[in-house]
Amino acid sequence: MSQTTLSDAAAHSEVGGVLIVGSITADLTTFSRRLPARGETILGDDFTLVLGGKGANQAVAAGLAGGSARMVACVGTDLFSNLVTDGLRAAGVNIDHVRAVGGPTGIAHIRVDDSGENDIVMVPLANSALSETQIDSAFAQHGATSKVLLTQLEIPWALTQYAIRKGREADLTVVLDPAPAAVLDDAIWPLVDIVTPNETEATILTGIAVTDEASAIEAGRWFTTRGARYALITMAAAGAVLVSADDVVRFAAIPVTAVDTTAAGDAFAGYLGASLALGYPLPDAIERAIAAGSLTVTKRGASPSLPHRDDVDALLASARQLTR
Template sequence: MSIVVIGSLNMDLVVNVEDFPKQGETVLASDTLFVPGGKGANQALAISLLGGQVSMIGRVGQDAFGRALKENLQKNNVDVTYTYIDERRNSGLAFISVGKNGDNRIIVSPGANSLLSPEDIEALEEVIAKAKGVVLQLEIPLATVERAVEIASKHNVKVFLDPAPAQVLSRSLLSKVDFIFPNENEAMELTGVEIYDLETAKTAAAKLLEMGCQQVLLKLGAKGVLFARENYYHHFPGFEVEVVDTTAAGDAFCAGFVLSYLEHQELAGAITYANAAGALTSTRLGAQSSLPTREEVLNLLDKCKKRVVLK
């Protein structure tokens, strides 16, 4: 079973801070860590570590970061045939500060990611048509995302969208997405609904359904996930873990859900599996360096007595 991820590859520059700076304030941080990241690459690598067969479609620059990003995916069994090296821009960068409670602040410079075009996607229609599922985010041009969704929909390929960073999305696009994975901030940006508890989360999810979304998985951090479809809502609690850094936890959740759902078509089990993958990721520093293996996720599920349908 093959999965195609279309999206960003960034080198993450990560520092730890005691407190995030206020406007005009300077604070001291730890030494800088250089960690492969980018939402697309994170999700592709996470799918591979969880046992899936996955291809990465994206662009990196012709620089040391670009080579490192591509090589890191390749050594972890991600197919990088369609991860192109582009001479026009440097590789994407993400500047990440991590606070003492594991929360983060992220600024992304897209670089070569901004050059992944609708024409690139059209040239790979046959690759997309053969996939079991297509996973997308919004760190590449929106026109490219829209073309990928159109092609996947045309060939009845399942579409999974992580709407980050949040931006205005058309009903035409949303209606072709099988599952959307916003976090609280992204859901608020998309709907205008402020989320501060489960009831307001349900209000935001209902708004997303009104906007054309078919199925919503609203990520609530440590509080778990709210699933919404038509007039049905169900809250899946998270796992209690010691949080170190939440970077890529949402990406691990997305990867875990996509892989488990496509393998078994079993919703509750897929969400529980995804929650475990996201929780484990938050216990370690960095993006791709923190992603769990299939064995680690199964061990956590067994430890917490969470039963899911898995091979």
């Protein structure tokens, strides 16, 4: 951002406007006591088929957080297209700039074990058809009434970069969730206000093994040295650290029993973006995002596990009471 702060950016904008440029998938999730070894077949316990994708999940989370979520993405023309677009509409997400293209909708195959841990194979499919023209059109309609841009790495990197540059030109707060992690062009970091990797993603991006708070802070400084305004490293049960050029702020986790960690990061990003767009100071927005991620892991599935703001704010109030 050029001349404004995170909490008062684009003060002329519509309250809570969040533009999400990213992916939409149909999430096929299996649940089993453990994950199979290579070449092994095991019997599972349950199966779900729901709206997913990092972009869509973040859009739903932003809407549940009280923001005005506008999605920019592509879906296919297969039997999953109505499933995902109906899910976005039901969550109150604006899908004027979700384009249907010939072929299959993006797919994510997710496996979850009894500890709540998961592994995921995401196949972009229709997500690869997103275009600069489509992004331009969305910014033309929503850029002036949005405060925050959320984007991720499940669409082609060239288009993530393009969206980030458009966001900077429109003076939006640019939040990059760098997942699935890949080594990125250093030229992008000066255009990013907040980058939000977890330990694994921070390790891949920086080459610094993030195993504790000290190494998370070191990784955070890797981003800020290259121009990012803030690096917000999330560490699951160990909380999070917010690193800027001249400061480090620590945030505690909220203890919960994890059932499925899918979409926890998306809940975090969506609530962070919406809270900033609604005018929350950055530390308060981060605490709200942590509470949202904590509630998300207590339920199965991706988008169905994303919590409503009333539940998030109640959990956060309870957690604050315990620390007094």
